[in-house]
Amino acid sequence: MMSGKIVSFQPVVYYNEIYLFMIGIVAFLTQLQLLHLLRYHKTIAVLGATLAHAMWDLISFGVVMGVVFFGFTCAIYLMYHDMAAYSTMATAMGSQVWIRISRINGHSTIIID
Secondary structure, eight states: OOOOOOOOOHHHHHHHHHHHHHHHHHHHHHHHHHHHHHTTOHHHHHHHHHHHHTHHHHHHHHHHHHHHHHHHHHHHHHHHTTSGGGSSHHHHHHHHHHHHHSOOOGGGGOOOO
């Protein structure tokens, strides 16, 4: 039976904020320790040198893939702009990213009017 009494959750929210702050500090310190340990690992040094050497190739690949993605988004926006998921370019891009990232099969994305 409810007595109509208002319960304040402010202490719970306060403790939750402190908890999240402490978890953030622990995660940050763990990352620092991991980076310090990996600094002396030769395989990581080779990986870093390889990525540094291939930086311009990776950047150009990203630019080309961005242009291709934007082209697909424009085509889908022009074909399906009357649907809510593709009504603007921003929502069309978001829908395309969601479809690419998630594991949705093609049949579930077809909407029949």
